[in-house]
Amino acid sequence: MKKLLCFAHRGASGHEPENTLSAVEKAINLGADWIEVDVYAVERELIVIHDERLDRTTNGTGLVMDTTLEYLRSLDAGKGQCVPTLREVFDCVDRRAGINVELKGSETAGLVVSLINEYVTAWRWRSDQFIVSSFHRRELGKVKKLDPDIRIGIVIGGFHRPYKKFVTQFTTYSVHPRIDLVNADFVRSAHERGLKVFVYTVNHPEDIARMVAVGVDGIFTDFPERVARRKDF
Template sequence: MTDAKKSAPLTVIGHRGARGHAPENTLLALDTGIRLGADWLEFDVQLADGELWLMHDLSVDRTTNGHGLLTAMSADAIRALDAGEGQAVPTLREALDLIDNRAGVNIELKTWNGCAQAVAAVLRDVIADGWPAERFQVSSFHHPELWEFHALLPQVPIGALICGVPLDWAACASELGAQILSVSSEFVDDKLVRDAHARGLRLYVYTINEPAEMQALRALGVDGLFSDFPDRVPR
């Protein structure tokens, strides 16, 4: 373990805003993440009824007082949902208006029904209005959708999400033209970290909530942590 690994600053990414403190993927969670000092805010988007909504699950059952698939609902029905503590399900534009460049934005594409194209259109407008492109990251487990987004808006960095270690280690992220590889914590080891760094990638780990695990991953030399509790991540 080197001193450089011990002292390297970690990028703190508030997971679904700050879901340990507020209902996930809501404006309250995003505002809480900013207040708690997250460098970046991660949230999930899906395309339904011509609008981009912050929602992780394909169904609204777990996180709202509604039932059914988000993509089967009208915009009016989605707006009527309670996402917890009286919070509405926000749109991407509403989320960006709230954040207002006070933190970086990590958008995860959850669906593949035109989501990449719709997100690219929104970010293109926001960047034209003055947000730096590098203040955004777009990620997905659905690598073809991520590839499509990258082709549409190459100036916005992308991150490849994986749950496991591919045979070619971090090469999948390099092949996508990604700047970031994000991996589930149980699959992180020194070889994956070294391979990612040798390819010029940043390695982020999700979703880390316990301080002891945060310290262990920091010692391995990872670059950033997704956490429901961004205030717990060591600086």
């Protein structure tokens, strides 16, 4: 029997403000196997936020990369939650789930690798409890060059760049395609290359059932309980 992995998309973002510690804690309580968060580097600190701009998810304005760390940390990310650092997310999870770090900004690869290595060395995490993913294949290549043991995943969206060349250059653990790109042929092709298929973002029960039917290995969802109910198939 195959285990279906549940990835909490930006935490349990269907219940709590996305990419906040409350969303992370809620996801774990709802049975998520993995917590997915997005990071930018600001003043060499890894900040957990999805958008380039602050306006949608916080009470701030402007571009993330044009602000200071002090300003970012002062913002309300919803329900009184602050914009967390990646270190705070690691500490919140505390090995109760795996962590998928999606690299959003440039110059994030080295900082993420350093933080993962610290937690593996000092805090008894395992390297297989982390996946580093991104649309930005240059950053993923940097991750693999810095630490070949860290698992990487290619995120695939609307502009579907072929991934075959990249996976011949760098040992890749998984592909993370958008739901509309996924069918049985896509899954079969990825599996033939030894890749796991983790699909995003799947919230409706009928779509979850369809993704299970075509053989995906895991599902990113805003509502972890909907996937956690059908862990094995």
